[in-house]
Amino acid sequence: MRRAGGFTLVELVMVIVLLAIVATISVQFVSLSTRGALDVSSRQQRxxxxxxxxxxxxxxxxxxxxxxxxxxxxxxxxxxMPILAASNYLSLPGGATPDSFEAVPLPGGASAAGRVVVYGYGSDVYTPGSPGPLSPTASLPSGASPVTVTFDGGATHRFSAQSPARRFYVVGxxxxxxxxxxxxxxxxxxxxxxxxxxxxxxxxxxxxxxxxxxxxxxxxxxxxxxxxxxxxxxxxxxxxxxxxxxxxxxxxxxxxxxxxx
Incomplete structure (x- = not known):
């Protein structure tokens, strides 16, 4: 009489143990690979x-x-202080109550509005005063040369020094x-x-x-x-x-x- 084929309980347990080991290693491998990819992505983002x-x-x-x-x-x-525009002056404000000065217009017909700074070396631009390097707010219009830079609201100002390059800046x-x-x-x-x-x-x-x-x-x-x-x-x-x-x-x-x- 032929004996019936099959697995013994010991063989079945060994297979289950081996599959569990393989699954654990696979999960760890995938987890480490994923963690590494996330770490690399985080470093790249930083x-x-x-x-x-x-x-x-x-x-x-x-x-x-x-x-x-x-x-x-x-x-x-x-x-x-951010520079909004820059040009050259033809003459600095003069007279008893100077409220404007003549300058070279900005290229392209541009205009600008802000505070005028002339040669800020040796002075603190954060301490406004007249005379001083920083003026009250002013307007630099467009137009043919020369243009007139006018201090806003009828304000007056004297600059404490002249620029060697006759340069002035309009700052915000x-x-x-x-x-x-x-x-x-x-x-x-x-x-x-x-x-x-x-x-x-x-x-x-x-x-x-x-x-x-x-x-x-x-x-x-x-x-x-x-x-x-x-x-x-x-x-x-x-x-x-x-x-x-x-x-x-x-x-x-x-x-x-x-x-x-």
Missing amino acids: SLAGVVISEKISREVREALPTSIRTNASGTCLEW EPVSVCQSGRFLYRYQDYGINASPASGLPVGYPGRQVMAARLANNSLAFKVTPPSLQRGAVVGFSFVLEDTESGETTSISQEVQVRNVP
Whole structure:
């Protein structure tokens, strides 16, 4: 009589154990591969975010009035006045109550409005006064040369020095970039103050988020002031942090601000 074929209980248990081992190894392999892919993706995102943040700051700083760039005592905030336009004057304001001066028009028939700065070396542009390098708000119209730059509201002003290149700049109100917690903020529309980055707005639109996920207290600015022989140099560094894994990416950058006195 032929015996019936089949598996013994021991063979069945061994197969189940082997399948469990293979499944465990496969799951671990897939899990590690997935974790590695996520880690690489996170690093790439932090690197890209670092490039974007650095480029945002660099582009704005390159358009700053060199003699207006300054930091607070801790180096966590950078403040500057953005240049809106630049041209050459034909004559600086004269007379007892000077309220205008003649200048070369902007190219392309452009016009500009803001504060006029002439040769800000040796003076603090954040301390308005007459005489001084920073004027009240003024308007630079379009038209044929020469055009007349007029101080707004009938204001008068004398500049404390002349530019060797007869150069003047039209600048906007101060702008600041500061870190608060894990966020990087850009501040505007808060006026001119003697202390760097003071009186800053606490909400939108005066305060705008530039970036997030910065490591606490990681942002630091350093400014090398301009001179007649070289432009200003702004250096900054910060750290981006992944809150889940704790991994960090350090970013550092230097920006040269070209200058024509």
